[in-house]
Structures are given as C-alpha cells and as structure tokens.
Amino acid sequence: MRIVVLLFAACASGPLGRQSAVAWDEIPRLPSPTSATYAIVPAKPPDPGVEFVLDGKPWDASLGGAAAALALAVSTDRGSITPPEVREAAWRAGWPYPVAEVRAWTTKAGEPPPEEITSWVARWDGASIGLVRARGGLEDVWIGLASRPAVDLGPLPRQVPKGGSIAVPAVPGAIGRVADPEGGVRSGELASQWSSTLELEGEWLFEIERDGVILARFPLYVGLVPPELALLVPTEPPTDGPKADAIAVERLAEVRDAYGLPPLERDPMLDAASRTVVSAPQVDAEILASRAGIAPGDLWHFTCSAQTVETCLDNVVWRVDARTGLLAEEGLFGLTSAVSPKGVELALVVALDRTE
Numbered sequence: 386m387r388i389v390v391l392l393f394a395a396c397a398s399g400p401l402g403r404q405s406a407v408a409w410d411e412i413p414r415l416p417s418p419t420s421a422t423y424a425i426v427p428a429k430p431p432d433p434g435v436e437f438v439l440d441g442k443p444w445d446a447s448l449g450g451a452a453a454a455l456a457l458a459v460s461t462d463r464g465s466i467t468p469p470e471v472r473e474a475a476w477r478a479g480w481p482y483p484v485a486e487v488r489a490w491t492t493k494a495g496e497p498p499p500e501e502i503t504s505w506v507a508r509w510d511g512a513s514i515g516l517v518r519a520r521g522g523l524e525d526v527w528i529g530l531a532s533r534p535a536v537d538l539g540p541l542p543r544q545v546p547k548g549g550s551i552a553v554p555a556v557p558g559a560i561g562r563v564a565d566p567e568g569g570v571r572s573g574e575l576a577s578q579w580s581s582t583l584e585l586e587g588e589w590l591f592e593i594e595r596d597g598v599i600l601a602r603f604p605l606y607v608g609l610v611p612p613e614l615a616l617l618v619p620t621e622p623p624t625d626g627p628k629a630d631a632i633a634v635e636r637l638a639e640v641r642d643a644y645g646l647p648p649l650e651r652d653p654m655l656d657a658a659s660r661t662v663v664s665a666p667q668v669d670a671e672i673l674a675s676r677a678g679i680a681p682g683d684l685w686h687f688t689c690s691a692q693t694v695e696t697c698l699d700n701v702v703w704r705v706d707a708r709t710g711l712l713a714e715e716g717l718f719g720l721t722s723a724v725s726p727k728g729v730e731l732a733l734v735v736a737l738d739r740t741e
Contacts, residue, residue, distance in 0.1 A: 422542055448514065502527055513531070562591070564712075591603055636698055670684050684734065686733065717737075
C-alpha cells in the first residue's frame with residue numbers, strides 16, 4: 386500500500402473554478418466509522434462539501450467510514466494514516482478489500498478545498514472512493530481512500546454468535562483460506578459457495594487470493610464484540626538492526642498478550658534459521674525444521690519490509706498462514722533484523738514448542 390500525505394493551502398475558489406453553494410464554515414458531516422457488516426456500499430456522502438468535490442462521481446459509505454475514523458484521529462492528534470491504522474479503520478468500517486491509496490490534505494477551517502483533491506478524485510475515476518473532511522481546531526482535514534476491488538463478496542458479517550455461520554460466495558479461480566481462533570487453518574478452491582458453522586469463540590481470519598494477489602482479507606468475531614486493540618501502530622523508524630530487533634520482540638509480545646498468550650521464547654537455533662531465510666527467502670520450511678531439531682510441519686518462516694517495524698510485522702500478523710505459529714499456546718521464535726535507507730527488513734521464524 387502506498388501512503389502519501391500532502392499539505393496544501395485552500396484555494397480561494399471552488400475546485401475547477403465551479404461556483405459553490407456550500408457553506409464551508411459549517412461543521413463537516415461525517416459518516417459512521419463503524420459497521421456491522423463488510424460490504425461495498427455506494428451512497429451519497431453526508432457532507433455537502435464532499436458532495437461538491439465529487440461532482441457526481443461515486444462515493445462508498447464503507448470507505449467513507451474508514452476515512453472518517455482516520456480524519457478524526459488526525460484532526461485530534463490521536464493517529465495518522467499509516468498502513469496498520471488504515472487497515473484497522475477499513476475493517477472497522479466494513480471494507481475487506483485492499484486499499485490502493487490514501488491521501489490527506491489540510492486547509493484552514495471553513496475554507497474551500499484545494500484543486501488537488503478534485504484532481505485526485507478524477508485520477509481514481511471508476512474506483513470506489515471514500516472522501517471526508519473533519520474539523521480540528523483551526524484546520525479542516527480531508528482524507529481520501531481509493532480502492533478497486535476485483536470481486537464483490539456481497540454483505541458479510543463482522544460479528545456472529547457462537548454457533549453462527551458464514552457463507553462466502555463463489556470466486557472462480559480463487560483460493561479461500563481461514564484461520565480459527567486456535568490457529569487451525571483450512572483452505573480450498575472457491576469454485577462454489579463456501580459456508581461453515583463457527584463453533585469456536587474468538588477471532589477468525591479470512592483471506593481470498595487469486596494468482597498470488599489478495600482479493601480480500603478480514604477478521605470475523607464469533608461470540609464477542611469486535612475489539613479495538615490498536616495493535617502495531619507505528620513508532621519512529623529504528624536507526625539500526627539491534628533497535629529494530631528490540632522493537633520487534635516487544636511488539637510480538639504485545640500481539641501475543643492481546644490474544645491472551647505468553648510471549649514466544651527466543652531460540653538460538655531459530656535465530657540461525659532466520660539468517661538462512663535472509664540469504665535464501667524461498668528455503669523450504671522442512672529443511673529449516675530438520676536443522677533446528679523441529680518436527681516437520683511445526684515451523685514457519687516469513688519475511689517483510691516496510692518503513693517501520695510495526696508496519697512490517699502487520700504484514701505478517703494478518704496472514705492466515707502465520708496464525709498457526711503465532712497463536713500457538715507455546716512457541717519458539719528466531720529473528721533477524723536489518724535497517725537500510727529503504728527501511729526495515731525482518732526475517733521471522735516461528736515453531737511450535739512441544740517439549741514438556
């Protein structure tokens with residue numbers, strides 16, 4: 386996901402020189418940042434200023450809700466538009482598809498928007514757009530989200546009672562994967578509708594992929610209200626490998642704690658395995674397992690790169706295939722961390738601990 390933040394002064398006239406009947410000094414109207422379902426929801430934006438900028442182009446209520454959550458956080462200095470925060474806001478608002486771009490602009494409170502917003506909307510013609518503005522003190526914050534979902538899964542629940550069910554529609558050529566709250570993973574082709582009764586209470590993670598591209602990913606909460614954990618919110622980029630390593634260990638422990646699990650135990654053999662992963666990212670997990678004295682099928686390895694440790698780990702934690710190791714009752718891990726001008730790179734190896 387490419388995140389770009391631009392700050393502009395507002396233009397004196399409306400976008401493209403059009404005359405605006407909008408009372409820009411009135412408090413902006415925001416859509417709800419939460420939804421009970423995941424869905425594509427074409428709608429009319431509640432804010433006349435946003436409607437004016439869109440000039441008849443489509444707006445989506447789910448993406449708009451995600452933008453609203455981010456705009457409120459930015460306008461009150463409680464958050465930003467980093468990838469983990471965007472992901473969380475999108476899911477909370479009911480958007481399970483990849484977000485292609487996020488943009489932010491600020492103007493003086495009550496002034497018209499800059500031309501750049503209209504240009505951005507035009508560039509995403511035909512895409513799903515979530516655009517909002519929020520007022521914070523002396524500024525108006527505009528947030529825009531754009532997405533081009535390759536499929537429409539229809540409405541899906543974010544929360545069901547224990548013993549409830551979910552039905553995922555057919556997606557020709559796609560693979561569906563799901564991890565249950567205990568880390569068990571199931572997968573299969575979505576040539577026809579897939580449905581299941583969900584007996585285990587907790588967080589289920591669903592993922593739909595086709596030709597190596599994630600089409601949709603979303604958590605479903607069974608028997609509990611969707612939590613707002615704010616996990617993996619990025620901090621400052623580390624300056625070297627040891628600092629990146631220390632942050633990664635701390636964040637992994639926080640993730641485990643959020644799921645009621647103790648920290649993974651660091652293992653020197655798995656540290657060595659992680660160094661092998663750095664030099665050979667496609668190395669077979671069973672080869673690493675045999676070298677580390679781990680049973681075949683009990684070891685997993687992952688690599689990630691991003692500007693911060695948290696964003697890097699976020700790309701691993703929310704993968705279905707990472708759940709078995711990351712959510713094991715007791716587990717071991719090895720880690721190699723590196724920092725370069727390009728950002729942070731992590732190689733993580735996780736294994737089940739079957740010792741008594």
